[in-house]
Amino acid sequence: MADTTDARSRRIAAAGEPTHKPSAGQTVGPFFAFGLGYPKMHEVGFPHAPGSILLSGTVYDGAGAPIPDAMVEIWGADSDGRISRARGSRRRDDHTFTGFGRSFATDEGHYEFWTRNPGAVDGKAPFFAVIVFARGLPDKLHTRIYLPEDEERLAADPLLASLSDEERATLIATRTPEGNLTHDLRLQGEKETVFIRF
Amino acid sequence: MSFTDSDPSGEEAFSSSVVLEQPAAAPESLLASADMPPQRQITEEIGQLHAEAARREAAGDEVPATLYDFAPYRSSILRHPTKNPRLVDPETIELFSPAFGERDIAAIERDLTLQHSGEPLGERITITGRVLDSWGRPLPNQLVEIWQANAAGRYIHQRDQHPAPLDPNFTGAGRTITNDRGEYFFTTIKPGPYPWKNHINAWRPAHVHFSLFGVAFTQRIVTQMYFPGDPLFPLDPIYNTIRDQKDRDRLIATYDHDLTVPEFSMGYRWDIVVDGPDATWFEPEGSH
Numbered sequence: 001m002a003d004t005t006d007a008r009s010r011r012i013a014a015a016g017e018p019t020h021k022p023s024a025g026q027t028v029g030p031f032f033a034f035g036l037g038y039p040k041m042h043e044v045g046f047p048h049a050p051g052s053i054l055l056s057g058t059v060y061d062g063a064g065a066p067i068p069d070a071m072v073e074i075w076g077a078d079s080d081g082r083i084s085r086a087r088g089s090r091r092r093d094d095h096t097f098t099g100f101g102r103s104f105a106t107d108e109g110h111y112e113f114w115t116r117n118p119g120a121v122d123g124k125a126p127f128f129a130v131i132v133f134a135r136g137l138p139d140k141l142h143t144r145i146y147l148p149e150d151e152e153r154l155a156a157d158p159l160l161a162s163l164s165d166e167e168r169a170t171l172i173a174t175r176t177p178e179g180n181l182t183h184d185l186r187l188q189g190e191k192e193t194v195f196i197r198f
Numbered sequence: 199m200s201f202t203d204s205d206p207s208g209e210e211a212f213s214s215s216v217v218l219e220q221p222a223a224a225p226e227s228l229l230a231s232a233d234m235p236p237q238r239q240i241t242e243e244i245g246q247l248h249a250e251a252a253r254r255e256a257a258g259d260e261v262p263a264t265l266y267d268f269a270p271y272r273s274s275i276l277r278h279p280t281k282n283p284r285l286v287d288p289e290t291i292e293l294f295s296p297a298f299g300e301r302d303i304a305a306i307e308r309d310l311t312l313q314h315s316g317e318p319l320g321e322r323i324t325i326t327g328r329v330l331d332s333w334g335r336p337l338p339n340q341l342v343e344i345w346q347a348n349a350a351g352r353y354i355h356q357r358d359q360h361p362a363p364l365d366p367n368f369t370g371a372g373r374t375i376t377n378d379r380g381e382y383f384f385t386t387i388k389p390g391p392y393p394w395k396n397h398i399n400a401w402r403p404a405h406v407h408f409s410l411f412g413v414a415f416t417q418r419i420v421t422q423m424y425f426p427g428d429p430l431f432p433l434d435p436i437y438n439t440i441r442d443q444k445d446r447d448r449l450i451a452t453y454d455h456d457l458t459v460p461e462f463s464m465g466y467r468w469d470i471v472v473d474g475p476d477a478t479w480f481e482p483e484g485s486h
């Protein structure tokens with residue numbers, strides 16, 4: 001995409017300086033489940049349907065302990081690289097691919113989605129846009145989960161190219177023999193996930 | 199995986215042959231901090247961190263509005279990243295957000311007082327406001343999700359151990375979609391403050407949790423709305439993870455007597471401003 005700073009300057013040139021200061025984020029807290037949960041929230045793709053895969057992993061804290069009260073959200077393109085503009089992520093109809101899903105960590109810190117492999121958008125390396133929330137995490141954290149296969153596109157990715165091998169590994173999922181994806185998220189410590197801002 | 203808690207008895211663990219390297223602690227046991235310091239110490243730590251953030255900002259550092267590394271909020275100690283997030287150019291997917299609309303939500307879901315057969319106890323209130331971008335433009339079709347404690351300060355969540363009564367007529371979760379003018383409307387009851395074991399005599403100021411998306415995934419925000427004049431503000435580590443007083447003030451709703459409905463409810467107004475690049479930032483020049 002275009003350079004952020006240039007885009008911001010262009011935006012300011014077109015619309016003037018921002019007039020409203022943003023609201024600050026706060027922790028999702030410990031008791032979000034009854035407020036943010038809804039049926040089939042982690043079923044971005046219909047389970048077991050052709051093309052549907054499982055994306056799963058564990059969220060860890062800085063001591064290597066699983067985080068049981070985390071929430072992970074993913075947002076990704078469809079397999080053909082199209083970005084869904086379809087409504088209905090919060091009330092699934094079991095066939096529309098909306099691209100968005102939400103998963104609450106289990107008591108073992110495990111999150112899981114039924115989804116599809118995102119296709120390349122604009123010829124770029126495909127990834128899931130990811131946001132992590134948790135009790136004890138004062139604000140949201142953005143990251144990405146890249147598909148492991150397309151080495152050429154991965155090599156051309158500006159974010160990945162700016163990272164060390166260890167850091168890069170925290171952003172690329174592992175493909176299982178069944179065709180699913182596994183990917184752990186580490187909020188702190190050795191192998192800390194690379195988080196991003198815009 | 200569902201959003202209900204499975205097997206709270208733990209029986210499943212005994213029948214499982216899988217041995218975890220590090221067994222997960224019972225989540226409710228994690229809610230109390232390890233050291234349980236007095237409020238005085240927590241307040242002191244908050245002051246030091248705010249001063250340090252102000253110094254860093256004055257020295258030219260980019261300091262986030264909400265501090266991730268904020269030890270007075272004890273459960274953040276092992277849960278905040280130690281490295282600064284990398285500044286990246288957003289890719290296209292990040293410049294769009296999931297689309298929501300009327301089909302996602304029933305209109306009645308914005309009234310938290312109508313979810314049971316009887317009326318909930320407490321002070322009936324309405325909360326209304328606009329969802330705006332940084333240029334004050336209203337954002338229509340925005341999903342707004344809220345959740346809160348009841349009037350006694352008790353959450354319906356099964357892990358909430360606060361010995362205050364549950365209200366059989368109040369769940370405390372609602373959601374709506376903003377209208378063409380970017381406005382949302384909720385009817386609910388005023389939540390009570392609640393204790394939370396971060397330190398000795400730790401009480402959260404009354405608040406309502408809010409979750410919104412914005413027009414790009416970069417703009418996603420989860421935050422909390424507070425009520426004016428709460429004496430707990432300076433004491434609360436979570437409210438004070440926001441380092442700047444003006445930013446903290448912006449999370450406090452305004453009492454608006456014109457929104458108060460005679461013989462019925464007290465009215466509060468609260469606007470939310472989302473931030474971050476969206477697709478319009480990247481439109482090629484002259485393409486309108």
Ligand SMILES: [Fe+2]
Nearest residue numbers: 029347405407
């Ligand atoms: Fe809360």
